[in-house]
Amino acid sequence: MSAYDDLMAFTRETEALKMISMRLGWDQETMMPRGAAQQRGEEMAAMETVLHARRSDPRVGDWLAAAEPGDAVGRAQLREIRRSYDRATRVPADLARELARLTSVAQGIWAEAREAQDVASFLPTLAQVVALRRQEAEVLSDGGDAYDALVQDYEPGSSGAEIAAIFDAMRPRLVALRAAILEKPLPRGLEGPFDPAIQMAVSEQLARAFGYDFSRGRIDKAVHPFSSGSGSDVRITTRTNPDDPFNCFYSTIHEVGHASYELAIDPAYAMTPLGQGVSMGVHESQSRIYENQLGRSRAFTGWMYEQARAAFGQLGLDGAEAFYAAANRVQNGYIRTEADEVQYNLHIMLRFDLERALVSGDLAVGDLEAAWNDRFAADFGYAVDKPSNGMLQDVHWSVGLFGYFPTYALGNVYAGCLHEALRRAVPDLDAQLAVGDTSGATGWLRENLQRHGGLYTPREVIERASGVAPSEGPLLSYLEAKFTALYDL
Structure with missing residues (x-):
């Protein structure tokens, strides 16, 4: 197999695992018992640890360097994989894991605060989320605008x-x-x-x-x-x-x-x-x-x-x-x-x-x-x-x-x-x-x-x-x- 074929086979497995993580999120919003929130946070953190390790795997960098796409589709695949790899290799694994865990738990805390009309009960958790996202933005921005670095996750190429x-x-x-x-x-x-x-x-x-x-x-x-x-x-x-x-x-x-x-x-x-x-x-x-x-x-x-x-x-x-x-x-x-x-x-x-x-x-x-x-x-x-x-x-x-x-x-x-x-x-x-x-x-x-x-x-x-x-x-x-x-x- 070529470097491109190896890279795509590895990427397909990563994408499949991402789909499983998304399904956990769907379940959390629709059917999960409220008392399972803390456990789900740990589950989401574990999935993110696996995903982050795969996205930042050194073999991905080697395959990207050696891959020769045959057409426009291949070039686009490499463009997106390279963007993901560059991001993953900058963000420390422990930061990615903690963000996944905290934001899963924070969702339930927000929902309870919203129902109780109690902003104060949510602010400590929100402060932690903001702090972690700032850390992430700092390592992604290379000294540039931190907010621009975060925008790239949702609208690549914009600012x-x-x-x-x-x-x-x-x-x-x-x-x-x-x-x-x-x-x-x-x-x-x-x-x-x-x-x-x-x-x-x-x-x-x-x-x-x-x-x-x-x-x-x-x-x-x-x-x-x-x-x-x-x-x-x-x-x-x-x-x-x-x-x-x-x-x-x-x-x-x-x-x-x-x-x-x-x-x-x-x-x-x-x-x-x-x-x-x-x-x-x-x-x-x-x-x-x-x-x-x-x-x-x-x-x-x-x-x-x-x-x-x-x-x-x-x-x-x-x-x-x-x-x-x-x-x-x-x-x-x-x-x-x-x-x-x-x-x-x-x-x-x-x-x-x-x-x-x-x-x-x-x-x-x-x-x-x-x-x-x-x-x-x-x-x-x-x-x-x-x-x-x-x-x-x-x-x-x-x-x-x-x-x-x-x-x-x-x-x-x-x-x-x-x-x-x-x-x-x-x-x-x-x-x-x-x-x-x-x-x-x-x-x-x-x-x-x-x-x-x-x-x-x-x-x-x-x-x-x-x-x-x-x-x-x-x-x-x-x-x-x-x-x-x-x-x-």
Whole structure:
């Protein structure tokens, strides 16, 4: 066997072990008994020790030096393996193990603190997580920007400064659009309650409408909806609220977007670095375009209205147009995952600035709650009423995902570019969506983006699919056109 063949055989085994670790994480979020948290932390630490040892194995370096890829796929495999190897050889094994153990345990501590509205009980653990991630960033940054080093885990090739420039360009138009909308009457919402069991049944129907393959996946409930896995086992979760079935419906569609990306990747890349989404920003482009440009469109909500009415009976609304307006209400709210399209990115900008300050040391963990509350009041014009609506609402920091939040907004930017190209490629898209047929859209996304997995870099895959370099312009134009018409601005 050649050095390349040896390297790929070794890498496939590493990827298989990573999938097992991910399944442990899925179980922890869905079915694991609460009392097993400490043990699961040790299990996750043990898995990370094995994975870190394999990723930093000196043989990987030797194989990389000797490998001769035969084509573009081989070159891309080496690019991704080399990136992983360079990272793993810089991070000490004991640091990687402790991060895995602590973030597994911290997740449970965060969940309990959130339920009890008790920030103080979470802060010591969060301080430990931040300290460890700072250590990791220091060894990865080579004296450069620590936050940039962490961003590479989620959006390779990007930087804090580049992201900040995009956000600075987006903020004025988003704020102006929000101000104009909030001067208008708030559309009527759904009138419940809505049986959670029926919500889950409709959720499954929506997942099937968007092409989710239940032979290779399943839907469960979790506090924070997520997608987990790749290859032939990609599972999603959603959540229910008896007063707001849209929360369930759009969480499901969002996670189906993530899952569809993983399930559509060329099977030839399975159990290799190319057999997964290339970045979290690109991943979010799929979940957000499924959820918003498709799922919240006037055409698709018209079909969804009939399905919801058949499931629940009366919804408290007068027709499909009112249902469309209810699905796209712009209103005050605290929760990022429930935010409308206009305000969603403003939530991300808040988190981006705060976590950059935490990583740099400009903001102490003990001052985070006050900083969050002050910034929220300044950005949204009203005060946070309780911690679960403030700094305790998201799981990300408890599990050490610093550098992850901006990829949500980058995903929206990418989705804007993709949506323009999709509309050109599928001119009768609305007619298809109006009868619940998403195959034209999902097929285009699968062919032009999803099947490539990690073959291209994040910017390359968006540019190849959309025909333009990623920019915030298409997203902002889409939002302004949609909500100007919806609110008669």
